[in-house]
Amino acid sequence: MKAWVLENQASIEKRPLLLWEVSIPEPEEGEIRVKVHACGVCRTDIHIAEGDLLLRKSPLILGHQIVGVVEKVGKGVNEFKVGDRAGIAWLNFSCGNCKFCRSGRENLCPQAKFTGWNVDGGYAEYVKVSQDFAFHLWENLSLTETAPLMCAGIVSYRALRLTGIRRGDKLGLYGFGPAASYVLQVAKYLGIEIFIITRSEKNKNRARELGADWVGGYEDEAPTDDKELLKESKPPSLPPP
Ligand SMILES: [Zn+2]
Ligand SMILES: [Zn+2]
Structure with missing residues (x-):
């Protein structure tokens, strides 16, 4: 198969990814093989490619916002069948036994492994x-649209949930990158008043388009009058984890 492979870390200008012909991975017991339809590009991929993060294997195929279709299943696989849509995210393995794994914080597992690292x-x-460590995917969203949900989508939803925020609360976001754009959309759906503080005009416009209640820069004073921000919709609260 064709793959973009990182062998030696270097700045992006030096084009550290090389198009190689490599063997198709063979699913072992409990594993699935996914034909990749789309894979998002994450800032973390650039950190790995350029050497901000140490290389954990070489050669390495990057990419952890993966969506595709199951093409082969290993022995004992009962969660997926050939033809199912599947998504693969950053967390690729955790031990399942440590205090972090047992409390729903697998991302902190000392033995955790990460996709594309x-x-x-x-x-x-x-x-x-x-x-x-694969996700079943919605049929009614295109695979390309789904790919960024595997990283920015997961990160933003988790962060929002951890705040314990409820309908009618206010939320301020400093900076407006991909994860924040998802937080904004979910927060709006939940009836949360959302303030975006960001520098670039492009990001300010994007935040306005997505329905932010207030958008400003770091030097601006955020509004404090509750009446200005009163909302009438009654969407559901966040589902339990
Ligand atoms: Zn990522
Ligand atoms: Zn663990």
């Missing part, structure tokens, strides 16, 4: 993963 990721035609 410890193991090969999605800048390739195929990728394999344990069925335990």
Whole structure:
């Protein structure tokens, strides 16, 4: 199969990714092989490619915003069948036994492995993963649109949930990148008043387009009059984790 491979870290200008012909990964017990339809590009990929993060294997296939279709299943796979849509995110493995894994914080597991860092990721035609770390995907959203949800979507939803925020509360976001754009959309749906503080005009406009209640720069004073921000919609509260 064709894959973009990182062998030696270098600045992006030096084009550290090389298009190689490599063997198609063979799913082992409990693993699925996914034909990659789309893989988003994350800032973390650039950190790995350029050497801000140490290389954990070489050669390495980057990419952890993967969506595609299951093409082969290993022995004992019961969660997915051939033809299912599947998504693969940054967290690729955790031990399942430590205090973090047992309290729903697998991302902090000391033995955690990450897609496109410890193991090969999605800048390739195929990728394999344990069925335990693959997501079933909605049929009614295009695969390309779904890919960024595998990273920015997960990060933003988790962050929003951890705040314990409820309908009618106010939320301020400093900076407006991809994750914040998802927080804004989910927060709006939940009836949360949202303030965006960001520098660039492009990001300010994007925040306005997505329905932010207030948009300003770091030097601006945010409004304090509650009546200005009164909302009438009654959307549901966040589902339990
Ligand atoms: Zn990412
Ligand atoms: Zn663990």
